[in-house]
Amino acid sequence: MDANKIIMVDVNDVGFLDNTENRTGAFIRPVDTALMLKDCYWIEFELSRLAMGWVTAAPNWEWKGELVRMGYLHTEHMKKLRQRIDELPGAALSDRSWTPERVAEVFLAVSLAPAFAEFALAYRSFVSKLYNRYTWLADALDPILEEPTLDALRVIELDRKRLIDWADPHVRFAYVDDSVSRMRFDSWRQYVDRMWDEMFTKGGSPATDWAERLQHPPAGPVPANPAVDPKYPHVDLTKYKSAMFDPNSPTYDSVKHMIFINASEMSATESLTYLYYGVQKMPMDFYHDIARHTWDEARHSQMGVRRLKQLGYRTEDFSWHPSTALTPDNLERTFPEFYSSLTMVMEPCSFIKKRKSVESFKDHGDNLSSLQSEYDIADERMHVQFGKRWGAKLFEHIDDFVTAQSVAEKAKQLHLEKMGYSQSEINGVLKSFPEFCGFATMDLKYDRY
Numbered sequence: 463m464d465a466n467k468i469i470m471v472d473v474n475d476v477g478f479l480d481n482t483e484n485r486t487g488a489f490i491r492p493v494d495t496a497l498m499l500k501d502c503y504w505i506e507f508e509l510s511r512l513a514m515g516w517v518t519a520a521p522n523w524e525w526k527g528e529l530v531r532m533g534y535l536h537t538e539h540m541k542k543l544r545q546r547i548d549e550l551p552g553a554a555l556s557d558r559s560w561t562p563e564r565v566a567e568v569f570l571a572v573s574l575a576p577a578f579a580e581f582a583l584a585y586r587s588f589v590s591k592l593y594n595r596y597t598w599l600a601d602a603l604d605p606i607l608e609e610p611t612l613d614a615l616r617v618i619e620l621d622r623k624r625l626i627d628w629a630d631p632h633v634r635f636a637y638v639d640d641s642v643s644r645m646r647f648d649s650w651r652q653y654v655d656r657m658w659d660e661m662f663t664k665g666g667s668p669a670t671d672w673a674e675r676l677q678h679p680p681a682g683p684v685p686a687n688p689a690v691d692p693k694y695p696h697v698d699l700t701k702y703k704s705a706m707f708d709p710n711s712p713t714y715d716s717v718k719h720m721i722f723i724n725a726s727e728m729s730a731t732e733s734l735t736y737l738y739y740g741v742q743k744m745p746m747d748f749y750h751d752i753a754r755h756t757w758d759e760a761r762h763s764q765m766g767v768r769r770l771k772q773l774g775y776r777t778e779d780f781s782w783h784p785s786t787a788l789t790p791d792n793l794e795r796t797f798p799e800f801y802s803s804l805t806m807v808m809e810p811c812s813f814i815k816k817r818k819s820v821e822s823f824k825d826h827g828d829n830l831s832s833l834q835s836e837y838d839i840a841d842e843r844m845h846v847q848f849g850k851r852w853g854a855k856l857f858e859h860i861d862d863f864v865t866a867q868s869v870a871e872k873a874k875q876l877h878l879e880k881m882g883y884s885q886s887e888i889n890g891v892l893k894s895f896p897e898f899c900g901f902a903t904m905d906l907k908y909d910r911y
């Protein structure tokens with residue numbers, strides 16, 4: 463044997479792994495797994511859009527929070543899947559990747575449900591079928607060769623019950639005493655189940671449609687007028703610039719107004735769901751960050767409402783800020799502006815009163831409210847980072863003329879204009895951060911509880 467013989471190995475020459483034609487018997491090859499995971503990845507994304515898109519069509523504050531949570535969980539599944547897809551050959555995802563057309567068409571069709579119950583049914587049908595796929599995969603994959611994939615599926619499996627069971631109260635007895643609507647509901651059910659199969663048939667647009675579509679216009683997603691929960695009556699915006707300025711609120715004159723401000727964050731949540739659903743073809747990391755941000759705002763609202771109720775208040779005793787709806791003509795301008803002013807103005811400015819509240823609540827012996835403000839600040843700090851990451855890109859992405867550098871300035875300017883200040887007043891404070899915050903938000907009566 464020649465001891466000097468050198469064997470050259472090109473470790474990058476693995477193109478043969480990408481070849482989907484090169485069968486290996488009936489076995490699932492790495493490239494097959496990657497392609498199957500990629501199908502699941504886009505279905506998770508569309509389920510997340512479906513859930514987020516219907517938040518503003520839900521006429522109940524609790525349901526809104528639940529849907530945001532579900533939308534977020536789907537993005538967590540996407541992260542697990544993408545991690546594994548990136549390890550496998552043949553199906554790499556890039557920043558420009560987007561839902562395949564057929565999948566997007568099918569999801570759009572079943573998302574246009576005539577009422578909330580029909581939406582809940584469509585969601586349950588599709589999420590159940592996705593979990594059936596995961597079950598099939600977990601059974602078919604080689605337990606040693608594909609153990610990393612099975613690990614990802616194991617994590618996704620944790621949410622099965624929560625996601626599938628969620629719709630049950632909405633669909634089990636839907637229209638039980640209304641035979642006409644029940645017929646509509648049953649025909650919708652058949653349609654939705656057929657549409658899932660359409661997703662995987664090759665060629666052309668989906669063949670099936672729902673015959674009653676014209677008779678029953680969709681109630682969501684992203685409705686022009688967000689559905690209102692009657693337990694959260696709206697503030698009179700002709701009298702006050704924002705709900706927090708309404709002196710009739712029971713907490714108005716005390717530090718406890720901080721809790722109410724948190725409770726009212728469902729309106730920011732809802733605006734973010736429009737952004738999440740409406741902005742197309744940003745990198746997937748953007749959707750993951752926005753999903754987290756949206757869910758955090760829902761959590762802030764939940765912690766606020768929970769505390770108000772513990773302190774003996776009813777949500778009906780307050781007036782609440784309405785959510786901002788997306789319409790086709792305002793999407794391009796309003797939403798990047800909304801996002802920038804949220805992450806570059808409202809959130810950084812709110813640090814000041816939140817930090818003071820942490821101490822004040824402690825002084826008044828209210829440790830739980832103090833703790834809530836601490837968690838709040840921790841989340842908001844992350845949101846400010848999200849804003850730095852995406853605010854400018856959002857403007858660029860939708861071909862707005864604004865440059866990246868001017869976004870923060872523009873956001874502040876717009877915020878103050880909306881609050882009714884004159885240009886000379888704005889110019890006076892624009893460069894000065896603490897004064898600017900004094901204008902943009904309100905201070906609390908920290909000495910009163």
Ligand SMILES: [Fe+2]
Nearest residue numbers: 727758759762
């Ligand atoms: Fe918040």
Ligand SMILES: [Fe+2]
Nearest residue numbers: 809841842845
């Ligand atoms: Fe926030």
